[in-house]
Amino acid sequence: MPIEIVHTYLVHPNKNQVEPIAIMGSPVPHEGDMFDLMKSVYEKADTECNIGIAFKKAPSGAQVNARRDMLTAYGAAPSVELGRSLAEQLGFVTTRRSGLGLLFLIKGKEGNDHKVVISRFRANNGVLVNEAADMLTVEFIDRVFMKNAHSYKAVVYRHPSFQGGFWNGMAVDKQINSQDLESSDYWVKDFLLSDFITSPAFGTRRLAVALKKAIKATDDLEIKRQITAAATLASGLGADPINVEGFCQKFGFTPNAKAAVIGQLDRPDLATDNFLFNAEEFKKQLPLRTVELDNGAMLTADAGSFDKVFEHEALADGEKVKFSTVGAVVSEKLEKGR
Amino acid sequence: MTVEGQYRARYDQVLLPIANKLEEYLKDILSDQARIDRISTRPKSIDRFMGKAKALSSTGAPKYDDPLHQIQDQIGARIITFYKDDVDRVSDEVLRYFHAIESKHVLPENDWEFGYFGNHHVLLFPIDLIDPGFDQGLVPFCFELQIKTLFQHAWSEANHDLGYKPGQQPLESDELRQLAFTSAQAWGADRVFNELFQKRHED
Numbered sequence: 408m409p410i411e412i413v414h415t416y417l418v419h420p421n422k423n424q425v426e427p428i429a430i431m432g433s434p435v436p437h438e439g440d441m442f443d444l445m446k447s448v449y450e451k452a453d454t455e456c457n458i459g460i461a462f463k464k465a466p467s468g469a470q471v472n473a474r475r476d477m478l479t480a481y482g483a484a485p486s487v488e489l490g491r492s493l494a495e496q497l498g499f500v501t502t503r504r505s506g507l508g509l510l511f512l513i514k515g516k517e518g519n520d521h522k523v524v525i526s527r528f529r530a531n532n533g534v535l536v537n538e539a540a541d542m543l544t545v546e547f548i549d550r551v552f553m554k555n556a557h558s559y560k561a562v563v564y565r566h567p568s569f570q571g572g573f574w575n576g577m578a579v580d581k582q583i584n585s586q587d588l589e590s591s592d593y594w595v596k597d598f599l600l601s602d603f604i605t606s607p608a609f610g611t612r613r614l615a616v617a618l619k620k621a622i623k624a625t626d627d628l629e630i631k632r633q634i635t636a637a638a639t640l641a642s643g644l645g646a647d648p649i650n651v652e653g654f655c656q657k658f659g660f661t662p663n664a665k666a667a668v669i670g671q672l673d674r675p676d677l678a679t680d681n682f683l684f685n686a687e688e689f690k691k692q693l694p695l696r697t698v699e700l701d702n703g704a705m706l707t708a709d710a711g712s713f714d715k716v717f718e719h720e721a722l723a724d725g726e727k728v729k730f731s732t733v734g735a736v737v738s739e740k741l742e743k744g745r
Numbered sequence: 746m747t748v749e750g751q752y753r754a755r756y757d758q759v760l761l762p763i764a765n766k767l768e769e770y771l772k773d774i775l776s777d778q779a780r781i782d783r784i785s786t787r788p789k790s791i792d793r794f795m796g797k798a799k800a801l802s803s804t805g806a807p808k809y810d811d812p813l814h815q816i817q818d819q820i821g822a823r824i825i826t827f828y829k830d831d832v833d834r835v836s837d838e839v840l841r842y843f844h845a846i847e848s849k850h851v852l853p854e855n856d857w858e859f860g861y862f863g864n865h866h867v868l869l870f871p872i873d874l875i876d877p878g879f880d881q882g883l884v885p886f887c888f889e890l891q892i893k894t895l896f897q898h899a900w901s902e903a904n905h906d907l908g909y910k911p912g913q914q915p916l917e918s919d920e921l922r923q924l925a926f927t928s929a930q931a932w933g934a935d936r937v938f939n940e941l942f943q944k945r946h947e948d
Contacts, residue, residue, distance in 0.1 A: 461844045461869050470847035470867060519882070566886075571814035574846050575869055575886055604869055608841040612774070613873060673873045680872070688841075691777075 409515040409522070410437070412485045413445045416494035416510045418527070420501040430494045432487050435511070448554070449513045452524045452563035456577035458681055459604035460562065460595050472574075474600040479569040482523045485514045493525070500597040506530055509552040519567045526561040527594070528552035557581050560594040575604060603682065607646065610682020613672070614651050615692030620671040621664075632738050633664045638693050639707070644684050652678040698730070706730055751813055752794050755883045759876075760788030764820050766874050767888065771822060774842055778835055780827035782895055786888075789819050817867050818889035825898045829939040832864050832892050839890065843868040846887065859928035861901055864892040896931035896938075903927070 413435035421427035435445055462472035474496065481489040490512045497510055507530035515522045533551035537544045560580045566572025578601075580594045595601050605613075615638075622634050637658035649657070651672060655665040669678045697707040698717075708716040719730045746754075768786040775781060789797075798812035809815045824839075826832050840848070847867040853860040869887050893901070904924055908916055916924070 464846050468848040568811045568814035571811060602844060604844050604871055606842055609871055674877050677873060
């Protein structure tokens with residue numbers, strides 16, 4: 408039996424509350440439907456949690472993180488009291504909007520690895536219906552906790568050593584892609600004092616390099632055209648969560664173009680690894696240079712080879728420049744004006 | 746299996762290829778950065794790992810009770826810059842890409858002392874650098890990065906060679922003072938070069 412112990416806590420929205428509501432907790436018995444649910448959460452965490460996160464260093468730069476300290480203390484000797492410290496911290500960052508939640512701490516052992524799953528079910532409203540022989544009785548309840556498809560949050564940590572490991576884990580946060588910063592920061596940044604392992608620059612570079620390699624590797628002019636068009640437009644994207652697969656979908660890549668890009672990643676599972684898009688990094692990796700002339704012409708080429716692709720000479724009046732280039736036409740396109 | 750046997754398996758199977766890929770990656774992301782003398786990575790040698798694994802604390806107790814999972818520089822990376830200002834610039838650039846769980850300027854404990862100077866980080870491996878075919882139980886989750894000037898690097902290499910040879914007698918008081926003197930000279934040289942660089946750069 409890999410699960411050793413499960414604790415649960417009712418976490419109130421105590422953020423900015425002068426008199427925070429006390430957090431109650433208790434162990435979950437190793438039997439019945441409730442334990443089956445916990446077993447499912449514990450086992451599915453390895454596949455459901457697919458966002459790499461890691462605890463942040465202390466502001467001084469020291470290798471210390473208060474939440475990791477609480478996690479490892481709980482993992483090493485799980486108890487209602489040690490788990491309560493984590494639940495209380497969750498309460499302190501929970502707003503009324505995030506609402507009441509039920510927190511589960513599940514400690515287990517998988518081979519040499521210690522495994523800790525932290526999971527939050529949000530409270531929902533519901534109606535309890537009892538069916539009698541000739542009538543129904545209905546009752547409103549406001550403390551129904553569900554593994555909600557839109558707000559479920561969990562994180563799983565596993566490592567053989569509480570001292571040396573437990574710095575990184577895998578998280579799931581159904582609100583992480585939300586444009587609402589409060590929702591997207593609540594679980595990973597505010598509660599877990601963590602950040603994504605794939606930084607905006609790292610992830611954006613991964614995407615840009617895959618696009619660059621795919622263009623070079625393919626002879627298919629249509630794939631080249633799709634990638635070039637997307638890359639040109641992408642420099643205008645905001646700092647939103649995205650992944651390589653999502654990028655291909657966003658720009659309407661055909662299955663072949665998408666496969667060409669994903670095939671250039673170091674490993675296929677990187678295609679769905681999220682990161683915040685960083686336009687500066689994208690331009691750094693795919694720096695296209697465009698020169699616009701007052702006669703309406705726009706000349707675009709890779710910045711590194713622009714001056715080789717387009718020869719240019721200043722004309723006698725000192726204001727005008729003559730550009731020239733020679734090549735075979737391989738594609739032509741129309742674009743929406745600015 | 747002994748700790749040495751486990752580390753040997755780790756060294757042969759994963760540390761070397763990961764170190765090579767890390768070096769390639771660091772060189773690529775820093776290719777546009779000026780005044781970098783060299784970028785190198787290495788897996789910690791089996792002898793050095795075992796030496797560190799058996800180290801004792803000041804109380805005489807073993808420093809590590811689980812060295813395979815507690816020693817964080819099993820893969821080390823080093824970036825050598827020309828001048829002191831370059832260290833911070835390169836450090837900032839690296840931190841755009843990697844998640845740090847520790848960042849510090851290592852200095853002598855006392856302002857009156859001279860010795861080792863360097864900028865150190867403990868950084869997490871992004872999964873891009875890890876072959877999914879590796880036995881994941883052998884893969885460390887972090888590596889140590891040192892960023893130093895040419896003079897800091899030169900001093901630490903010579904100091905390590907002279908002062909930390911296994912089996913050698915500890916350095917005598919006057920010899921320690923001589924090493925501190927060379928550190929002070931390296932510190933002074935870094936300072937002068939940096940000031941000259943700033944002056945020339947302003948011009």
